[in-house]
Amino acid sequence: MLSLASNKVKGKLLRQDMRRLKFREQFDAVTCLGSAFTYMQTHRDMVSALRGFYRCIKDGGILIFDCFDAEDFKLKRFDRWREETQLFGDVRITCRTMSTNWRAEDSSWDVHWVWVVEDASGLREFSDVTRLKAHRLDYLASVLSGIGFRGIKRLECKRLTILAHKSTKPS
Ligand SMILES: C[S@@+](CC[C@H](N)C(=O)[O-])C[C@H]1O[C@@H](n2cnc3c(N)ncnc32)[C@H](O)[C@@H]1O
Incomplete structure (x- = not known):
């Protein structure tokens, strides 16, 4: 898939496990779409991925991810x-x-x-x-806010799609 993508995308392509991301405040936005988050089977996997996303994002940046809605x-x-x-x-x-x-x-x-x-x-x-695994919005929102994300909201999309902001400045 990376070699196919390299024909279309300029820039670096890396293969990594989303539960073990090592980036630090490098990106304005992180997206995790196409239900990739649905592969997070346990609470531990889910929290590891969301914490990794948080660390990747610069202050003022955003996260958008989707999954199946347990409801x-x-x-x-x-x-x-x-x-x-x-x-x-x-x-x-x-x-x-x-x-x-x-x-x-x-x-x-x-x-x-x-x-x-x-x-x-x-x-x-x-x-x-x-x-x-399908996820519940209320549960995800409480994990996201525990990690430090703010302005968490559901977007109008087919799947359960969530927007969350990283901002360390007091609101
Ligand atoms: C349904 S596909 C979606 C692919 C792509 N995001 C899209 O929208 O076409 C789900 C993807 O999640 C990837 N995935 C599963 N577990 C992962 C993990 N722990 N870290 C990174 N990617 C993972 C799978 O390899 C698969 O490519």
Whole structure:
């Protein structure tokens, strides 16, 4: 993914675990989108990532991240495959996904993925299973404010998307 991104992005690309970021007050903004935060399974993982984001950001900077809203899970469909096909030039990619094993105690579940890639060289299949976790706004907000973020608010987006500010000046 980094080599693909390097064709489009100028600047440094690094592969790092968001729970172990070592940057110090270097960035005006940190974004963590596309549900990457959903991979934070435990309270410890979640706090490590959010503390790391806080340290990365310069005073006056912002954090925007998204995740699945634990409150919305009554709407989610389990144990049923969904399929979507997209064409990228001569390459056809079919993606099948299914969510299973919902656990209400910690709002976590498994997602199964199967990708079928068809191109001139034939047909290849890839699969993956990942455990994900939905989060609650009130809980995230209390962790964020405990870390020092201010002006925490939910943005109008499809997923639970949160904006938080780092400001060490008294308001
Ligand atoms: C659903 S993808 C979203 C990718 C991208 N942000 C986007 O919007 O297209 C979730 C990404 O989170 C990454 N991820 C999972 N755990 C991570 C961790 N501990 N640190 C950094 N990235 C992680 C996965 O490798 C995956 O690329």
